[in-house]
Amino acid sequence: MTIDLPSPRAALKIGTRGSPLALAQANETRDRLARAWDLPFEAFTIVVIKTSGDRIIDRPLKEVGGKGLFTKEIEEALLSSEIDLAVHSTKDMPVEQPEGLIFGTYLPREDVRDAFVTLDGKGFSDLEEGAVVGTSSLRRKAQLKNRRPDLEVVEFRGNLQTRMRKLEDGVASATFLAMAGLMRLRMDEVKRQAIDVTEMLPAVGQGAIGIEWRQNDTRTASLLEAIHDRETGDRLAAERAFLAALDGSCETPIAGLAELKDGRITLRGEVLRPDGSEVIEAADDAPISDGAELGKELAGRLLKEAGPGFFDWR
Numbered sequence: 017m018t019i020d021l022p023s024p025r026a027a028l029k030i031g032t033r034g035s036p037l038a039l040a041q042a043n044e045t046r047d048r049l050a051r052a053w054d055l056p057f058e059a060f061t062i063v064v065i066k067t068s069g070d071r072i073i074d075r076p077l078k079e080v081g082g083k084g085l086f087t088k089e090i091e092e093a094l095l096s097s098e099i100d101l102a103v104h105s106t107k108d109m110p111v112e113q114p115e116g117l118i119f120g121t122y123l124p125r126e127d128v129r130d131a132f133v134t135l136d137g138k139g140f141s142d143l144e145e146g147a148v149v150g151t152s153s154l155r156r157k158a159q160l161k162n163r164r165p166d167l168e169v170v171e172f173r174g175n176l177q178t179r180m181r182k183l184e185d186g187v188a189s190a191t192f193l194a195m196a197g198l199m200r201l202r203m204d205e206v207k208r209q210a211i212d213v214t215e216m217l218p219a220v221g222q223g224a225i226g227i228e229w230r231q232n233d234t235r236t237a238s239l240l241e242a243i244h245d246r247e248t249g250d251r252l253a254a255e256r257a258f259l260a261a262l263d264g265s266c267e268t269p270i271a272g273l274a275e276l277k278d279g280r281i282t283l284r285g286e287v288l289r290p291d292g293s294e295v296i297e298a299a300d301d302a303p304i305s306d307g308a309e310l311g312k313e314l315a316g317r318l319l320k321e322a323g324p325g326f327f328d329w330r
């Protein structure tokens with residue numbers, strides 16, 4: 017098969033948000049594509065798109081509401097062919113895409129763990145009673161409250177740099193950041209303690225860069241095949257099926273992680289009450305090709321165990 021390769025004069029357009037992390041992820045995608053197809057960087061252009069999530073920075077996300085706050089404008093640009101592919105943090109992607117778009121290429125996954133970040137390198141069992149922790153993630157808040165009900169949680173929005181500044185300003189004594197973000201931005205100076213996944217299960221998709229394209233654009237699909245990481249794809253199929261079956265709105269604290277071992281896929285999942293007072297968890301394994309069924313099945317078990325009252329806060 018011959019592919020009409022992009023060139024500096026007819027570059028492939030890569031859409032992304034403009035945050036430093038998003039740009040790092042778009043650059044990694046461009047580098048991998050250029051290497052895989054032996055093309056110069058100039059065969060790709062990076063197009064920055066501002067999303068409603070980027071525009072509204074003064075209100076908590078759950079007040080702004082709606083899925084896809086960070087993806088809507090990017091998907092519109094894809095559909096209108098302003099861009100040829102879009103690079104996303106899989107963690108921020110709704111489980112369903114608009115008609116005509118496919119989200120299905122994944123780069124090799126980074127560290128999936130959360131990091132506990134303080135100015136002096138403390139762990140979360142070392143924080144003094146009643147200390148303030150900043151996070152805007154319902155999952156992290158619920159998981160923290162489950163272990164340390166005494167801690168106070170305050171809303172902490174903004175990019176990684178903004179959150180670090182808030183720590184320096186004393187708005188909170190600690191925050192959580194994804195290890196993947198710290199590594200991609202090479203924020204080596206940030207004092208962090210990586211939290212083992214058995215201690216704090218990460219968000220579905222954490223640490224994975226995912227790429228979306230137009231379903232009818234077979235050329236872009238072929239170009240992307242060369243950089244797709246099959247193992248990450250297999251894990252994400254299970255995790256996202258789990259999330260989809262739980263109807264994971266951003267208002268529900270949900271965590272999930274799939275891992276591959278000895279030719280099988282293992283999935284661990286949990287749902288929590290937002291105040292951390294209850295955690296329901298389950299784990300199982302299956303042949304790798306049955307990952308999506310495993311995700312659906314595990315979600316069903318959690319829903320059954322949680323019972324009809326569990327999600328009442330929504």
Ligand SMILES: NCc1[nH]cc(CCC(=O)O)c1CC(=O)O
Nearest residue numbers: 105107193194196197222223224
């Ligand atoms: N919700 C924001 C977001 N989306 C993806 C990452 C980190 C990178 C990743 O998990 O791939 C972050 C920041 C964070 O959670 O600290």
